[in-house]
Amino acid sequence: MTETPLHHLIKMLSALPGLGNRSARRIALYLLSRREDTMKPLAAALLAAAENIRDCRICGNLDTADPCAICCDPQRERTKICVVAQVGDLWAIERTGSYRGLYHVLGGLLSAIDGIGPEDLRLVSLERRSHDPACGEIILALSATVDGQSTAHLAADRIARTGLKITRLAHGVPVGGELDYLDEGTITTALQSRSAA
Numbered sequence: 001m002t003e004t005p006l007h008h009l010i011k012m013l014s015a016l017p018g019l020g021n022r023s024a025r026r027i028a029l030y031l032l033s034r035r036e037d038t039m040k041p042l043a044a045a046l047l048a049a050a051e052n053i054r055d056c057r058i059c060g061n062l063d064t065a066d067p068c069a070i071c072c073d074p075q076r077e078r079t080k081i082c083v084v085a086q087v088g089d090l091w092a093i094e095r096t097g098s099y100r101g102l103y104h105v106l107g108g109l110l111s112a113i114d115g116i117g118p119e120d121l122r123l124v125s126l127e128r129r130s131h132d133p134a135c136g137e138i139i140l141a142l143s144a145t146v147d148g149q150s151t152a153h154l155a156a157d158r159i160a161r162t163g164l165k166i167t168r169l170a171h172g173v174p175v176g177g178e179l180d181y182l183d184e185g186t187i188t189t190a191l192q193s194r195s196a197a
Ligand SMILES: [Zn+2]
Pocket: 056, 057, 058, 059, 060, 061, 067, 068, 069, 070, 071, 072
């Protein structure tokens, strides 16, 4: 039996994070009821994003420019690099408006269950950046989960060198807490009261 375009659409939607078959069917029906004002613009937006957005070669952020706008911004403090798991965490910190340094996006966390090992994360480039004499502090802004903490340990091991300060987010990050879900005030406090890693 050949797969119809509708089945194919539902199958692709149901593979997205957080969506099961039921939600995928609902979304497919919703989109088909709004072909001109939602479905086609959405398809165009997906295509434009896929073609124009790339990973920043320095920090791993997503942007249309490479290096990204943050890496190129002369107003940012070049002495600090904040290490995050995902671009969503970078956005969460940017929303607070309380951090003016640079970032490094690892691209995930170590995870035995998901089969993510050190070679799957941007650790080599982090190590390289940590040797930049301009860099004085690396802030490990990783979640307070088991995976987040084992990733923080590994990153701290790789970047340890004389004179480099390595800190972690402190107060306010609940155990098991994902950065992306925290409110701006909590992230700001955690950034300001960071402690030595
Ligand atoms: Zn960048």
